[in-house]
Amino acid sequence: MFRTLLAKEFLEQRRTSKLLIFLVVFFIVGCISPLLAKYTPELLRTIPDIPPEFAALIPEPSLKDSIDQYAKNTSQFGVLLVIVLTMNVIAQERERGTAAMLFSKPVRRSAVVLSKWLAGMTTITVSVIISSIACAIYTAILFGGLPLGKYLIFNLLLLLFLAVYHSVALLASALARTQGMAAAIAFGGLAVLLVLSSLPRINNFSPIGLLNWGSALLSGNDQAHWPALIISLALTAGCVLTACLYLERQEI
């Protein structure tokens, strides 16, 4: 039964072009990040009449800039995409009435939530793999080779970072009766996490700490951010579990 639900989610992602949108956006992010890191300083230097003191301040681009750009772009475009495409997955089924058709069959509601989470995570994982390969190739061409082991860890941390937002959006979708309400809850959750990420002492405990950790790792700084990892894992599991429990108790 779970396999049927999962197969339906994958088919839906293909038929509604969600998969294609994910793959294209992440591929572009992977390609464009090293290019931006490499050529932004050069573009700045080509500005006519730029004061020489200012030109001297523009740093020489490095491998770290490429990875930081990649992390920044993924944490912005990637997170927005994950939220927009996840926040309606359950709310839409309730609003349209397909949930009533589905739940009158012998299906556990938590199985529906888990199938949607797993299908979403699979798509995000494939997208991150494509994006990371594209970024690695361009970075290697423009800046030289990457330390592959550390780059792999960086991408696993990036994946967990996106999993947090995917789970928050899924919970929003389960809590809401309409798609509009789901959007409000999901973006509310995003706003809370963004505020926490911007607070100096708290940011290393929030999911953004995962990206800081990954980026530092590639710069040769091995200081681990375990609290960010533990809190992100707990947040992901907590959101999915709450979505399951809430939906099990709800009238459709």
Next chain:
Amino acid sequence: MIRIENLVKHYGTVHALDGLSLNVEAGVVYGFLGPNGAGKTTTMRILTGLARADAGRAWILDTEIGQSAKDVRHLIGVLPEEPVFYPWMTAREYLRDFVAGLYRMDAPTARKRTDELLGIVGLKEARNRRIGGFSRGMRQRLGLAQALIHNPPVLLLDEPVSALDPAGRKEVLGLIESLRGKATILLSTHILADVERVCDVVGIINKGRLIVQEQREELLRQYTTPVFEIELDSGFEAWMEHARQFPFVENLTYDNPTIRVLVKDIRTAQKTLLDSLAAEDLLVRRFEILHPSLEDVFLRLTSKGA
């Protein structure tokens, strides 16, 4: 087979169900009637596990809904009033790959049953079309197919033919009739002619309570008053005055060109009315005993209940 005891459901201040009790025997087609807002859909939603009753209990095949560890949903096929599907799926994918999978049917059985049902509901030609392009009638046919896919012993059908054209309605009602004895069917509809055609037992609810539950024929016998409709060429005013005096006449009305006579005793009325018309030497264009209508019973009971 389906047993409901004192079911209560409130939505805020609205009493959707107010102590509903009913009993549906195995193998019968049960016509579940009631005006809009009477509680039919709420009952269906509780039976399918989509809503929870505030009080009362319900059983399907001796399994109590919401209480037993056994999932009653394996035993039922459900057709909601407006079935909704994934618009990006084809009819065949929906039945064979999705619904059959949810009932854990193996692939050859799912394939065979899907082809069979698509033929029965008249969607064979449209099997590879996306459901998003289906008309309401086609969606209702597909809804019926998905309710039947696992050969359930109990079917809960909410307005199963309301979106169909006359030919489609005839086919689907024929299909429901063919299931008599094989499955227990709770059929909610507002088309009383359909109830008269296919239902063995009729239950009428109003304001969340069961007003009456009877065998269809018994209900018609108990609650309908025989009616004669007569059309005469001329001179009927005097005859009408005369006919009003007959002790078996309950009411007599005239709506050009028809005289409508409600009677208590059909046998006496038939003879006496014809005799009196002959005695007055009136030219009769039409003399008809109307079949008792379930619609009359429904309106009478629900307006009394209201």
